[in-house]
Amino acid sequence: MNMADMIKPNVRNMPPSGIRKYFDLLNEMKDAISLGVGEPDFVTPWSIREAGIYSIERGHTHYSSNPGFIELRRQIANYVARKYQVKYDPATEIVVTVGASEGLDIALRALVGPGDEVIIPEPSFVAYKGCTTFTGATPVVIELKAEDDFKLRPEQLEKALSPRTKVVILPFPNNPTGAIMTVEDQQGIVDVLKDKDVIIISDEIYAELTYGRKHVSFASFPEIKEKTILINGFSKAFAMTGWRIGYACGHPELIGAMNKIHQYAIMCSPTTAQYAASEALSNCDDEVEAMTREYNRRRRVMVDGFRKAGLDCFEPMGAFYVFPSIKVTGLTSDEFCERLLTEEKVLTVPGSAFGDCGEGFIRATYANSYENIMEAMKRIRRFVQNHM
Amino acid sequence: MEEILEILEKNARASVEEIALMLDMSVEEVQETIKRLEDDNVIVGYNTLINWDKSNKDSVVALIEVKVSPQRGQGFDKVAERIYRYPQVKACYLMSGGFDLTVIIEGKTMKEVALFVAEKLAPLESVLSTSTHFVLKKYKDEGVIFEEDTKDDREALIL
Numbered sequence: 103m104n105m106a107d108m109i110k111p112n113v114r115n116m117p118p119s120g121i122r123k124y125f126d127l128l129n130e131m132k133d134a135i136s137l138g139v140g141e142p143d144f145v146t147p148w149s150i151r152e153a154g155i156y157s158i159e160r161g162h163t164h165y166s167s168n169p170g171f172i173e174l175r176r177q178i179a180n181y182v183a184r185k186y187q188v189k190y191d192p193a194t195e196i197v198v199t200v201g202a203s204e205g206l207d208i209a210l211r212a213l214v215g216p217g218d219e220v221i222i223p224e225p226s227f228v229a230y231k232g233c234t235t236f237t238g239a240t241p242v243v244i245e246l247k248a249e250d251d252f253k254l255r256p257e258q259l260e261k262a263l264s265p266r267t268k269v270v271i272l273p274f275p276n277n278p279t280g281a282i283m284t285v286e287d288q289q290g291i292v293d294v295l296k297d298k299d300v301i302i303i304s305d306e307i308y309a310e311l312t313y314g315r316k317h318v319s320f321a322s323f324p325e326i327k328e329k330t331i332l333i334n335g336f337s338k339a340f341a342m343t344g345w346r347i348g349y350a351c352g353h354p355e356l357i358g359a360m361n362k363i364h365q366y367a368i369m370c371s372p373t374t375a376q377y378a379a380s381e382a383l384s385n386c387d388d389e390v391e392a393m394t395r396e397y398n399r400r401r402r403v404m405v406d407g408f409r410k411a412g413l414d415c416f417e418p419m420g421a422f423y424v425f426p427s428i429k430v431t432g433l434t435s436d437e438f439c440e441r442l443l444t445e446e447k448v449l450t451v452p453g454s455a456f457g458d459c460g461e462g463f464i465r466a467t468y469a470n471s472y473e474n475i476m477e478a479m480k481r482i483r484r485f486v487q488n489h490m
Numbered sequence: 491m492e493e494i495l496e497i498l499e500k501n502a503r504a505s506v507e508e509i510a511l512m513l514d515m516s517v518e519e520v521q522e523t524i525k526r527l528e529d530d531n532v533i534v535g536y537n538t539l540i541n542w543d544k545s546n547k548d549s550v551v552a553l554i555e556v557k558v559s560p561q562r563g564q565g566f567d568k569v570a571e572r573i574y575r576y577p578q579v580k581a582c583y584l585m586s587g588g589f590d591l592t593v594i595i596e597g598k599t600m601k602e603v604a605l606f607v608a609e610k611l612a613p614l615e616s617v618l619s620t621s622t623h624f625v626l627k628k629y630k631d632e633g634v635i636f637e638e639d640t641k642d643d644r645e646a647l648i649l
Contacts, residue, residue: 121647128646140648228649395493399512406511455649470642 112235119228120436121455127443134447135478137466140277141343142422146378147389150340153381154374166373168365169357170198170349174376177383178349186309186319188332194354197361198371198379202307202335202348204364207233209303209331209350210269212359214239218268223254224457225425226273227305231457242267245459248427251416252281256290263294269301272320275308278456278465279425280401280418285318296325301356303331307348308421310339310390313398315419321351328353331360338422339390340382347375397422400468400475407479408466411486422469425453429462431489439464441489446481494523495532500633502536541628541636548598551580551625554607556591557618566590569616578606589621600624 106114128134145151169175175192183189190196199205206229214220216238222230223244234241244262246252254272263270272291274283283291295302304320321332335348350360364370401418408415408426415426428438435452443449453460468475493513497504506524510517527533542549561568566584573593574582581594593611597603604622612620628636 119649121649124647134646136642136644136646138647139644141644143642143644395496399497402511402514403508449646451647451649 136449138449138451142341144341154378157377166370188321190351201346205333205350208360208363219266221270225460252279273305275420280421280423282420292323305333312420345375404468411483448478552603554593555589555621558590
C-alpha cells in the first residue's frame with residue numbers, strides 16, 4: 103500500500119507553498135531580520151492574558167455551548183454594531199470559531215463542493231485557495247493589479263462570475279498587499295453582487311488595522327447583508343494570534359449550517375480564549391488604538407524606505423504589510439528574496455507565494471520593532487543598489 | 491501634538507526627521523511644535539532611564555512620606571520648594587491621603603540618605619514628621635520593565 107496514494111487527490115495535489123527553503127536558510131543564520139512574520143510583534147495586552155489565566159484558576163475548564171458563550175456572542179454583536187454598524191442576533195447569527203481561519207473553513211465546507219466555483223481575488227491569503235480546494239470546489243482567481251492599488255474592480259468581478267459561482271471571497275484589508283476598498287469602491291462591488299445568487303465571505307480580520315479612515319464592512323451594505331458572512335477575529339487587532347479565537351456572523355441559515363460542522367468537528371472554541379476575548383472586547387479599545395497608531399508610524403517609515411531604495415511601492419492603507427514591486431531589479435520574486443536573505447540577512451516573502459499575479463512583488467511586514475525596520479530598510483537599500 | 495509627545499515619551503532620542511516621517515508631517519511643523527511644547531513647559535525635560543543596579547555607581551533611592559503644616563497664605567508650595575531645591579531630591583509630589591508630600595531622594599548609601607533626611611529635611615520648620623522607605627529593587631519605572639526578556643520568538647515566516 104502506497105501511503106501517498108491513500109491521500110484524497112485534492113489534498114495530495116495541493117502544491118507546496120514554495121517557502122520551505124526559507125525556513126532552512128534561516129535556520130543556519132543568526133541575526134537575520136525577519137520581515138516575513140504574519141502576526142503582531144505586540145504581546146496580547148496583559149489584562150486579556152490575566153483574564154484568561156484567571157478563568158483557568160477559577161476552574162473554567164469545561165466546554166462552552168457550541169457556538170460560544172452567549173455572553174461573548176452578545177459582546178461580539180455589540181462590538182460589531184458599534185464599530186461597523188452591522189446588527190446581528192447573538193443567539194442565531196454568530197458563531198465563535200477557532201480563529202477566523204476556522205470561520206473561513208467551515209463557511210466553505212457548508213457551502214461548496216465539486217462543481218461549485220469560488221471567486222478568489224489574488225494576491226491574497228493562501229488559505230482561501232487551500233480551503234476551497236480541500237472541499238473539491240473550483241477556485242476562480244481574479245488577478246488584482248498594482249495600477250488599481252490592488253483593489254477589486256466591478257468589471258473584473260463581472261467577468262469572473264459564472265452560473266457555477268457559489269461564493270465570492272472579499273479579503274479587505276488585504277494580506278499581502280495591504281490594500282483597502284473605500285466606500286465608493288465597495289459600492290461598485292455591491293452593485294454587481296446585489297442581485298446575484300451567491301454568498302459573499304468577507305474576511306475582515308484586519309478591520310482594526312486601517313489607517314487614515316474608518317473601516318467599512320461589506321456586511322453593512324443592506325443590498326448584500328443577508329448573503330454576506332462576516333469573518334473577523336481577535337488575532338490581529340488584539341494581538342491574540344496564538345489563542346486561536348475568532349467569529350463569523352451572518353444569516354441564521356448560514357451560521358446554523360456552519361455551527362453544525364463546528365459542533366461535530368470542534369465541539370466549541372477554547373473556553374480560556376473565550377474568557378480572554380470577552381475581556382478584550384470590554385476593556386481594550388485604548389490598547390488597540392495605541393497599537394494601530396504605532397503600526398501607522400512604522401508603515402510610513404517602511405514605505406518611505408522602499409521608495410528611497412528605488413522600488414515602486416503603492417501606499418498600503420490597511421493590515422501590516424507592504425507590497426513593493428521589485429521588477430526594476432530584473433530578478434524574480436523568489437530570486438530577490440533568496441538573495442536578500444543570503445546576502446543581507448533580511449527575510450521577505452516572494453509575492454508569488456500569494457498567487458501568480460504576485461510575481462514581481464515581495465511582501466514585507468512592519469509588525470516588527472522600529473529599530474529592526476530601520477536596519478532592514480538600510481540593508482534593502484544597499485541590496486537594491488547592488489542589483490540594479 | 492499628542493502623538494509627538496507619545497513618541498518622545500518612549501524615545502527621547504527620536505530625531506525631528508524620524509518623527510516627521512512617522513506622522514506624515516513636515517520637518518518644520520514638527521520642529522515648531524516641539525519648540526512650542528518646550529516653551530510652554532509641556533515638555534519639561536529629556537531624561538535617560540538607567541538601571542543603576544547594573545552599573546558601577548553606588549546608588550540608593552528612598553521614598554519619604556512627609557507630613558507638613560502648611561504655611562499661612564502659601565499652602566504647601568513654599569515648603570515643597572524648600573525641599574525640592576536640594577539636588578538629592580529627585581521627585582516631590584503633593585499627595586492626598588495620610589501624608590502630604592512624597593519626596594524621592596537619591597544618594598550613595600543608605601546612611602547618606604538617612605543623614606540627609608535627619609539633618610536637612612526633618613528639621614525644616616513646617617515639617618511635622620517624616621517616614622523613610624528605601625527602594626530595594628526596581629521592577630518597573632517610567633513604564634519600562636527593567637528585566638524583561640525581549641527575545642522575538644515568533645515564527646519567522648507565516649503566509
